[in-house]
């Protein structure tokens with residue numbers, strides 16, 4: 707089994723967010739997130755996957771999040787209301803209103819680095835080309851220097867065997 711990894715300087719996104727903790731929510735703030743992706747599997751045409759194609763896929767995913775405010779759709783204390791081109795986000799006693807085009811509403815319960823890594827892994831998995839012989843996929847999201855979450859998925863046996 708072999709492993710490839712892409713972790714280039716351009717696989718970054720600058721985004722605003724706030725974590726919602728049991729005791730309250732953080733102030734809105736931003737990070738320059740860095741993303742890296744690793745794939746493990748058998749060789750096909752002498753590669754696990756072509757770096758060029760993998761970089762292109764990951765870059766497209768991070769660009770969707772770049773320069774946006776990230777809001778988790780699945781947190782039980784966050785109420786999101788979309789009216790025309792505005793999003794109102796209410797958590798506890800805080801209320802924000804953002805232009806809809808400036809936000810990404812994500813299907814996750816919180817915008818922790820862990821959930822962002824899982825979210826990106828799911829998006830990437832759905833876009834991987836057919837026919838790769840992959841065993842595992844790993845996405846790392848670094849929120850700030852030395853502070854990162856890594857999500858690893860063992861891929862379905864059928865995908866690995868194909």
Ligand SMILES: Nc1nc2c(c(=O)[nH]1)N=C([C@H](O)[C@H](O)COP(=O)(O)OP(=O)(O)OP(=O)(O)O)CN2
Nearest residue numbers: 724725732735737817818819820821849850853855
């Ligand atoms: N396991 C996790 N812990 C925390 C996460 C996370 O995503 N996963 N996120 C946060 C906050 O979002 C926060 O932005 C990071 O907190 P903190 O390190 O305090 O903030 P800074 O990046 O500004 O770091 P300093 O060292 O204080 O400058 C918290 N925990």
